[in-house]
Amino acid sequence: MSQPFSTSIRIGVMPPLSGLGGLYGPEMSLATQIACDELNAAGGILGKPVELIIADDGGLPETAIQTARRLLDLGCVALVANLPANTRSAVATQVAEPRESPYLNCSFYEGSLYGRYFFSFGALPNQQTERMIGHLAKVVGAKMFFVGSGQEWERTTMETAAGLLREQGGDVLGMELVGTEIERTDPILERVKCSGADIVMPFFEGETQIRFLKRLCQLGLKQHFAVVMCNFDEAIAAMLPPEVREGLYASGAYFMSVETAANARFLRAIAALNEAQAAPGAGKTVVTSHGEAAYLAIHALAQAAGTAESLDPAALVRCLEQVQVEGPQGKVRMDALTHHAQVNDYLARCSFDGSFETLKHFGARQPVIPERYRYCLPPLERAEIGPSGGEPTTEPGLSVAIAGVDSEGKIALFNPTLRTLWGLPEDEELIGLPVTALWDDEARLAEISPTLTRAPEWRGTLTARRADGTLKRLAVVAEPLRHRDREIAGYTLACMDTRARLVPQGEACGHVLDMADVAILAADAEGIVIKANRRVGELFGYGGEELIGLSVHVLVPPQYREQHAHQVAGFVRGAMTERPMGLRSEVTGLRKDGSVFPAEVSISKIRVDGRWLLVATLNDITDRKLAEHELVWHASHDSLTGLPNRTLIHDQLTRALLRSKRQSHGVALLFIDLDGFKLVNDAHGHATGDDLLKMIAWKLLDQVRPGDTVGRLGGDELVILCDRVESPNALTALAERINEMLRTPLEVQGHQLFATASIGLAMGHGTTHSADDLLRNADAAMYKAKEHGRDGWRFFSEEIHQQVRERLDITNGLRQAIERGELQVRFQPILGTESEIVRGAELLLRWLPAEGEIPPARFIPIAEMTGSIVPIGKWVFAQACAAEAAWRARFAERAPYVSVNLSARQLNDDTLVQSVAAILEETGADPSRVLLELTETSLMTDVSRNLDILKQLADLGMHVAVDDFGTGYSSLSQLLRMPVSTLKIDREFVDGIEREQDSKAIVSAVTSMARAMQLKVVAEGVETEGQLRYLRDLGCNYVQGYHFYRPMPPAELEQLLATQSASQAAEPADALYTLLYVSVASEPMSDRALSDLLQGSRAKNRSQGITGFLLYLNGSFLQVLEGSRQQVQTLVETIAKDPRHHSIRTLYEGPIARRAFADWSMGFRNMSHMDQGFDFKAWQVRTLSFVEMSEDPEVCYNLITALAR
Structure with a gap:
């Protein structure tokens, strides 16, 4: 404790150094001492040093009240305390309020208190659970079991957490109140184990909490579910063995592992005090949320006093309502309405050594008073006693004796009831008599005058000495009498015999x-x-x-x-x-x-x-309520095994399917029927059969995953409900474990018994299955398992069973598909966006076995998984190369390029590059006209290896496209390293162009990025004219989709190409004409102005068969036009009249053999924006526009036509 100062400001600290909360007393003393030292180092409060008066609260209401009064009598300006529920309420209502002293609470609690002078820096139930429940429901699971002792905080927090869980669609599997009787722990823990809970939340205090956690660990239950608590901290962890505390979760306002600058300073101060104060060999003090809240309370009080510039209680209250302090937990602000602080919430996990790792910071949470306590809001200002100077109000019907006492302690006035109550004769003179003559409690009576100098009243009981010598206990209220200058002139006593x-x-x-x-x-x-x-x-x-x-x-x-x-x-x-x-x-x-x-x-x-x-x-x-609770429990649980029965399993399965609608995971059911169980009953009796069934039920509980629910439908039929199933592999592994476990003989009542099982598996989703569907399918699958020899498992769910069967059929069929000639290719044309001329074709694989065509979406993933995609991929590549060579031989420069998919499995083939080179040589295909399409995902699986392979392919002259771009998670920095020439926008984004702003934004971003990276863009899945227009306006190079052509056989594509080639050939070569000109913009052109110019010109050019390209640089234009001579010259005459430019000069015009920009009605590039990140200032002699460059028309023509390549 600080050294006393004659002029110090005293703060009363009431740590629980004994009694119920004694565990947190030392840390509270330590934390408040640190705060006090910090304040004094900074100049104290209002320029005066701070002195802590630390006194044990005693752990009981009566001792805490006495301590609180004594601290205030010693001149403390406020109380800082961490008290249990009934003691907290007693000090708040019987000391803090009547004495008008701020009382700062440092313990999390249920939220039942409000008073003008009461302020809480501990967490309320919503602050400890609001974000934590939702987070854990997503990360761990949404099935929770709550168990507690039934005290006010435990009950309220449990109900708050359960309510939040239900709001978020989770399942409350149990809410058990067990009191403090340890003998009830085992039965409750058995229920918890059988419940299938993902998370168990115990709500106990002190020794009961410690016993519960130890027993939970002894029974081996930590592996079955996560254990999360709202009152678990470093102090409790230190009292547990390492194997018990490790892995337990806690939610709270503060842990010593919190990473804030304020906490780093706080921990250094703790270490320094520990070192200075601890005896040799003594353990180091830990500080939990209780001590940290006490630290905050001291600083908050100091801040309030500094703001108020006064220690007047009313001024302190006003400023405490607005206080905001930066503490170890982070920023904490008082809520003025509730007088409860907005504290932070952290989720932490305990380590083997007892320290805590903070996993999640949910931020500061607004305090919410639970509904049951909101009767006290807004603040009450009810006075049981009237204002000073008037007659005290009392309970109706009570006779009140009034005595006025002057400053010398003598009776100055009295009412007739006083004579009656004391039995005094009418002629006895009382005025001027010392008031002590009326009482037997002179010591207690002496408390009144000092108290009234600080408080508006004194309340208590005194023993009156009546005229006949008998003693009587009276309830007494004393209030000060004041002069007009407000100086105390004495006091009045209101004395009541409540028993009379x-x-x-x-x-x-x-x-x-x-x-x-x-x-x-x-x-x-x-x-x-x-x-x-x-x-x-x-x-x-x-x-x-x-x-x-x-x-x-x-x-x-x-x-x-x-x-x-x-x-x-x-x-x-x-x-x-x-x-x-x-x-x-x-x-x-x-x-x-x-x-x-x-x-x-x-x-x-x-x-x-x-x-x-x-x-x-x-x-x-209580007993009846417990019995009613037991009846409800037994109605939903099997009486023999304690497992959920058919009714509860059906209910839980229904809720699990509902949850799956909101999430991507599936729900599964294992239907277990014991083989030959009837023989056990017949040979050894039903008692032995029951024992065997119970043993198997409990062994199943040890086999399942956390969160899985084991139930008994009846007889020898058991089920396992598996929530949050991501893959069927987890189910088959579980079924295998169960079959293997049951093959080991079990000893029951001296008999070695074997009990194998037939297991049916069903998997579904809330969007496609009901609870009855899964139960029926799993049951049918179990019978299939019995038909196939028992002691095994079978899938029945439509999806999984079909997949397993199809996988086998497809795997076998693909091995011979090439030899049987069942594989065929189709080609989907790829068109220029502007010209709508076929410029390429994507090869698509089809499989047509004798049973009928199998869609690629079904057989390609299986081919990938089994590896048959490698030989099939080589065959497909050979078909693509042969097609390219044939098209080029027939259509020359008008032949389209061919695009072919390369899978991730093919990239892993060590012979890929050699095979590609051999096929190119064999077919005579032009590698520069064969585009390899790879998905983002396959490119990023092994970046280093794939980069090496792609460079080898590029050395062969091949180009690479990233297929389905935007659907994967590729890194742009990694992508830039790849020899990629083309990006293909996935059909999912193209489909959303006309409906979803996000899709439009993605397509626009990909196109812009590709332009900046000088990559071509192909949009897949174009099905409407609106989509085409949007892509054309963005400058997308190529499109493909049903709006133009469906995939077609090779012969049909060749016919299409022939028709297109004839149409192009119909335009005589001598009819083509080009013109190149340069001009100067009348004023600088904004991006919007350039866009408007292009939109109008492109539409007109398309209608007249004009193609070309426009460049803009430093206020000058360079444009090339292509078309018939008449159309080009007519267009130039129109362009010359456009006021947006002037100084038009033709650089070159004349006939051309073929169009350089056949796919462009009007391409465009703003060269003023082509910033590549280089600094040319050191090299630049002068800035050129196209006007200066036009001195060499050949350079200008070569420059602009280079953009067509």
Whole structure:
């Protein structure tokens, strides 16, 4: 603790150094000391040093209240505490609020408190679970089992987490409240194991949590599911063996592994204090979210005081509502409405050594008060006692004795009730008498004056000394009396005997209550307890006469008290005199230790001495609720094995299929029927058969994956529900493991028994299958397994079974397809986008066995998988080369190039390059006119090796196209290394051009990128005129698709090429004419202006048979036109009149043998934007435009026609 300063600012710190929370006391002391040292090093608070007064809270409400009062009496300006639930509430309501002292909570809790002076820096249930639940549901699985002790925080957080899981479509497989009885742990853990949960979330505290985790590990359950907790930290981990804590997950506001600059400083300070304070050989103190919150609280208080420039409580409260501090966990901001901080949330995993690895930071979360506690928002400002100077308000019907006491402690005034209550004669003079004469508690009485200098009132009980010498306990409220200058001139005492009017009523029913063996209490019309029998004390945990004088409303949790008070008041005012248990819904009782229990209550009212007397009979229905819970559980579980029964399996299967609709994975079912089980029953009896079945059921649980559910449908029929199935291989492996496991004999009641199994497998998806479909298919597949000799497995699902059978048939058929002449080729024409002339053709493979054509989508993947694609690929390449040679021989320069696919498996063939070279030589094909198409994925599988192969192919003169570009995950930097000449845009993006903005953006980006990289672009799957127009406007080079031609046999393609060639030949060579001119732009042309110019000219050129190309550079144009002489000259006359340019000069014109730009109605290149990243300034003598370059027309013509190649 800091050295005391006479002028220091004191802060009261209440760490739990003993009792329930003693585990976190040392770290809280350490963390607050670090914060205090930092503040003092920076100049303290308001220029004064900070002094911590650290005192143990004692772990109980009564000790914590005493500690809190003592700290405030010592001049502490605020309290910083980490208290358990009922103690936290007691300090907040009985100390902080009446004494007007800020109380800063450092513990995560359920969110049941609100007060003007209460501020929490601990996490609320939503802050610990909101993002974590959704994240784990996606990453681990959406089936969760919740188990806890039933305390307020555990119950509230469990309900919050379960609600969030349901909102996200997950499954709550169980919510078990087991209390703190360790003997109930094993049965619950058996249920958890049988549930098929992906995640188990235990909600326990202290020793109960530690025992639960140890037992879970002892039973070998960590391998079955992930264990996630909201109150697991370094302190708890240190109390667990390494094998228990390793791999456990935790969600919280802070872990020591958090990577922030503030945490790095915090950890250095912890290490320094540890080293300075620890005894030799002592372990190092860890700091959890509790200590970190205490550190934040100290800094927040200092910041608030600095902002307020005052320690006035009201000013501190206003500034605390706006406080924002940067702490080890990150930025933390107070929420002004709820007085709960926006704390961070981290997901972490515990390591073998007890440290935590932070896996995910979800950021700062807004505090959300659970629905059950929102009755207290917005802030309450209800005063039970009126303002100073007026007469205190009291409970209706109570006689209040009033005494005014001056500054010297003498009676200055009193009312007649005081004489009656003390039994004083009328003639006895009281004015001027020391007030101590009325009381037997001089020490307690002496507390009043000092307290009233800091607080608006003092409340408590004092023992009065009556005139006849008897003693009486009175409830007392003291309030200050002030002069007009607000100086305290004394105080008033309001003294009440809460039992006085209850005695006659209590005597009227006391004997009856004492004899009853059920819990019965009596209360007055205001709900003050008059009498309670022994059973009530046992039920609520109160001893002796503790309940007498209390309000009945304190016997229900805080969130229900307001509603409870309304109900009681309504009953008192109403006409009914009795409300039996059957007419009332169950209520929740609150024990003195903070635990809750379900209860039934009957209530009646009777008149005694003209006043209503309420009599309530209470029945703890915990056992009945447990029995009801057990009935529900047994209705959905098999009584012999404890596994989910047919009803629950059907329900879980339905929900799993629903989840699969939102995700890409499948759902599978294994139907297991034990072979020869009836013989076991007949030979050894049903008891032995039952034991064997139970043993097999539990062995199956050890074979399945985490998250799989084992169930029993009845008899010897078991099932395994597999959620999140990515591949059927996982199912077959599981089936094999089960068959192998059951082939080992099992010893049951002294007998060596064999129990093999026939297993049927079915796999489906929520979009195609129902739960009944999968159950039926798996059942039928199981019977197929029995027909094939038992002790094995079979697929039945339509998809998987068909795939397995087809794979075998196709694999066998492909081996002989070439020899049988079953393979054929088709060609789909590839056209110039502008001219719509066939410039290429893609070779497509077809397989036509005797049974009928098999689509490529079915046999190509199998050929890839089995390796038969290698010989087939060589055959296909030979067909492509032969076609290219034939076309070129017949159509010369008008012959199209041929495009052929090369698979990833072919790239892995060591003889690929040699085979390609041999086929090229054999067929006489021109390698520059054979385009090899490879997918992005195949190119990126082994970049280094593939690059080497492609370079060898390029050395042969071949070109490479990236097929289905945009669908893979290729790296552009890697792609640029490849000798690629063409990009093919996948049909998926082309199809979306007219509907989806994303597709348009992708196609535009690919085209722009290809232009920048000087690559050709081919768009696949063009089916509409709209798609063609968009691609043409983008400058896409080539297109193919059903809008033009379907794949066709070789002969049909040759006929098409012949017709096209004849059409082109019909244009006489001497009729072709070209003109090259240069001009100057009237003003600099923007990209938009150039685009408008091109759009108009292209449409007109197409209609007139004009082709050509336009270049723009530094405000000058260079354009070449091709067509008939008349059309070209007419167009030039029109161009000369265009005001957008001037100084038009023809560089060359004359006849040409063939068009250089046959595929372009008007190509375009803006050479001003061709920045290749080079710096030419050091080399550049002057900047040229096309006007200067036009001095050499030949150079200009060669330049522009080079772009046609």
